[in-house]
Amino acid sequence: MRALIRAGPSKTLTLDTNHPEPTSNNFPNSYIVKVKATALTREELIWPEPLESAIPIPGYDLTCIVTAVPQSTGPKVFKVGDEVYGLTNPHKQGNARDFAEVDERDLALKPRNLTWEEAAAVPLSALSAYQGLFIHGGLSIVGDGSNESKRVLVTAASGGVGIWAVQLAHQAGVHVTGTCGPSNIDFVKSLGADTVLDYRKTDLLTWVEEEPEQRSFDVVIDCIGGQTLADAWKCLKKDGRMISVAEPADLKKPANGIAEGVQSVWFIVEANHGQLSRITNMIEGGKCKAQVDQVFELEEWEAAFVQLESGHTKGKVVLKL
Incomplete structure (x- = not known):
């Protein structure tokens, strides 16, 4: 089979057109699947975890068709x-x-109203936003009015995780503010953001400090890091939550100017069948949508990674198989 592998001491990317296929005998507790598409994640080539494999292969989102079920006894979900x-x-x-071989707990039924490529753009980004908001951010996922007075800031709101943080927070009944570039303002509004700030024209911290009682946030989902993350610390209300997906928030914690009781969370997203199934239901119900920046054939992987690392994508970069 074809496989995009990281070969040699430097783990250089190479397309291997004669890579051995996985078999159910080698992975008795996993499903064997025919991959239809995989989404790439910015900076995934510098993550330490993938390098633990003898032959690393990128792309941790996927859409696929089950071709073999686990050999282990007991009922199978798929x-x-x-x-x-x-x-x-x-x-x-x-x-x-x-x-590929995939654990059952990592999968959910694909949304019926999405293409293979659109669905591949969902899992990592949507689960990151879901866990940031509802597991670590203390918000209620049910739109029952309990979040009505809450305010959430999402930086890089047109990026992979930002798109989902805006949509899921909106569905939960939260007042959402997003930051993005000028070309994406209308797009972020269409996702459900109540306020959208053009980061090129509006300094976030200055904007909040103009009316701190009305503009401070209960939760920040920061998808940028750096100075934006440092400023965002000062935009939180008393007992607010700083959720960073770009880098550990404490690395950019200012020495002063932070409200009392503000806490930070740095987490690594985890696969979760139940959460992904709930996201599927929202997609099929028309409450949320996926966003693909660009689709490349597997053989076009070099151009895909150039686009991915440009820092100006709207949604996810996807490899089509």
Whole structure:
């Protein structure tokens, strides 16, 4: 089969057109799947976890068709022929290959109203936003009015995680403010953001300090890091939550100017069948949508990574198999 591998001492990317296929005998507790698409994540080539594999393969989001079920005894959630999608463990090989082996807990049924490429853009980003908001951010996922007075800031709101943080916070009944470039303002508004700031024209901290009682936030989902993260610390209310997906928030914590009781969380997103199934339901119900920046054939992987690392994507970069 074809596989995008990281070969040699420098782990240089190479397209291997004669890579061995996984078999159910080698992975008795995993499904074997035919990969249809995989989404790439910015800076994933410098993550330490994938390098634990003897032959690393990138791409941890995937959409696929089940071709073989686990040999282990007991009931199986999926059957041969099911169209599924998911997020696989970065400690294992990724999915930029024709066939892969995937744990049952990493998968959910693919949204019926999305293409293979659109669905591949969902799992890692949507689960990161879901866990940031509802597991670590203390918000209620149910739009029952309990979040009505809450305010959430999402930086880089047109990026992979930002898109989902805006949509999920909006669905939960939160007042959402997003930051983005001028070309994406209308797009971020269409996702459900109540206020959208053009970061090129509006300094976030200055904007909040103009009316701190009305503009400070209960939760920040920072997808940028650096100075933006440092400023965002000062934009939180008393007992607010700083959730950073770009870098550990404490690395950019200012020495002063932070409200009392503000806490930070740095977490690594985890695959979760139940959470991804709930996200699927929202997509099929028309409450959330996926966003693909650009689709490349597997053989165009070099151009895909150039686009990915440009820092100006709207949604995810996807490899089509």
